[in-house]
Amino acid sequence: MGALLVVVAFTVPLFVELRTVLSWVGVELTVLESVALAAVAIAALLVWALWPESDGPDSSNAG
Amino acid sequence: MSQSIDESTQTTEIGHDEYDPVGTLALIGLYFLILVALWIFVYFVEFLGNDPTVVTGSALLLAGVGHR
Amino acid sequence: MSNTYLDQFPAEAKVVRAAFYSSFFALAIGGLFGIVQTLHRTDVYRFMDSADYYTVLTAHGVLLAITFTIFFLVGVFTWAVTTSLDRGVENLRFTWAWYGLMVIGTAMAAIPIFAGFTDSIDMSASVLFTFYAPLQGHPLFYLGLVLFVVGTWLAGVDWFRSWRAWKAEHPDERIPLPTFMVLTTTIMWYIATLGVAAAILLFLLPWSLGLIESVNPLLTRTLFWFFGHPVVYFWLMPTYMMWYVMLPKFSGGKLFSDPLARVVFVLFLILSVPTGIHHQYLDPGIAEGFKFIAMTNTMFLLLPSLLTAFTVVASMEHGARQRGGTGYFGWLKALPWRDPVFTGMALAGLMFAAAGFSGMVNAGMNINYLVHNTFWVVGHFHLTVGTAVALTFMAVTYWFLPQITGKALWSRPVALVQVVLWFVGMTFMSNAMHRAGLLGVPRRTAEPQYEGVTFEAAVGSVGELNAQIALGGVILTISLVLFFANVIATGFNGRSDELPSNGYADALSGPEDAPLVLDNLKLWTAIAIVLVIFAYTFPLLSIVQRGGLFGPEVITFPVSLESLAPIAAALEYGGLATVDGVASAVTGALEPGRIAIAEVVR
């Protein structure tokens, strides 16, 4: 659980700077679009990690 | 002296000689690569995108003097 | 039965507790001002007069960068010396005396700062935490600072006394690592504070008392930065100490190398002070050559920083592998991410790594011109002192609180959320500050919006950056509230018998592997002093030669708002001749009032 929380937190800087990086290749995101993109990505991450059968980053010895 | 709170979760004891910090090398290496990449990026933004500043200016001056 | 620090050293635990609570008090008030100024300068919510902004900013800077950090670290150092030497302080009264002196000093400095909010008391010290001339504060402010610093000096005497007494009984033993770290840091601090002591006692205090008519502003600035750079190591070295001697333990492992840790602290002792001029790259009146020397010394500081990164990560990895972690990166999963102490310190270290990059930009003489005195710099040091140091201190508090109160922490989940929120909030705030700085948005400005000047954002807009800064500030404030909730609620808990024991991490490679010369403190002190003499004699001489010991002429700020008008006019005239727009930015900065002139002079 703890590791998952940190992984989610770690996506924040990535998405904050994603806008700038994409603008170099000519893709201009609005704030709303970046937020939506981040929300989708984090949701996907959570589903993957918390899916019952999966062995996500949240294995029991992760503390 | 030390008593780790999480001692219960410790599965193995790794001594000085068995321990090889490859993960650390991988992480620090990655950080170093990012640092160098950013440094080069700054070089392009700052030095090639702008007029000479004090240091580049004096370097150019010296180069100019050298040519004569 | 538990074997906490409180059980081992009940009397010393009280001193440490008092120091920590003083530090948290400063953090609470300073943090409150942090959000006030964030909302003000981003124009999200303004409820005070913009002239008061500089009083708020002074309180924020002094309370957080000086009071919060230093009270916390004297507590940590006292814990470290007593624990690692396994002996109580030599004289408890003396220990309380230096703590009391620090409290009195803080109160004396705070009175004129806070009096700046009201006109009914004729007193102010809105001189920002850098307090050099031409800004002038009430004498009480300088006297308070002096007492505070003298308090820290006596604290150092206390730690050295403990070590001396211990050494008499253990003549052939190596200095235990935590004590070694305390002693090297203290020597560094003694050398560094000579700069402020001289600046205050010889110039600023007599000047504010009216004993001398003027000062040489460049001289007081240089003396300030003589202290102002190493003071960051006074915050960082205790932070590193926590990373070296505590983090491995929380990761479930051992410190990778005791000798390497000693080398790092010796390097910091030697290299911290002769670098201060790197804060003055834009000061006219200091020759480029001196600045170049400062830059070179600064780059040498990269060495101990990289050694630290390596040793600390390797110690964490050792813990992870002992907990069953495998692979090049897979071991990261085996770390105790649910433990707020570990996670907070690890996130603090991660942000420090990011700060390494913006620091490289600041340190380069050329690139510094791009970001000097912009919001970029504020973004940078909220990653260093505002996160690497502050978040480490908050995280490790969750371990220390039970040790010094004998009570279990109120809530570990809340603590975990708190440290993660700090990381997220600081990501938003600091990132946008860096970006705004690249656009030229200045720091220390109540209303950074000027007629005739627009900042062109590369991506998005300045409005979006401001919103991001405000969002980050709000998240940080929530994080602070959670922190205090935990500290206060822990105080209301009952005594517990099942607390972890006091202690710190063992080392994989112990002190027996470290060359003896590392413990030769006299040698390193001598080298440090020689380097300082090399780096500073000529700059100081040339500053005095050009500008006089007490300044070339009488200029005193802040006198009144009226006296700013002619200066502003002069600046505008001069400015128009060179860069259109900069001048109006300058006059814009003058409007809010007294203090913005500092930016002009800088």
Ligand code: HEM
């Ligand atoms: C709630 C958390 C915080 C918020 C919202 C915050 C916000 C700010 C802002 C917006 C400024 C820049 C104002 C300007 O230049 O006009 C500032 C300056 C500063 N902050 Fe913070 N900050 C926070 C926490 C901290 C912490 C924890 C520290 C240090 C331990 C710190 C140290 C400083 C210092 C030294 C300055 C510079 C003051 C000056 O320029 O004189 N801040 N802060």
Ligand SMILES: [Cu+2]
């Ligand atoms: Cu510095």
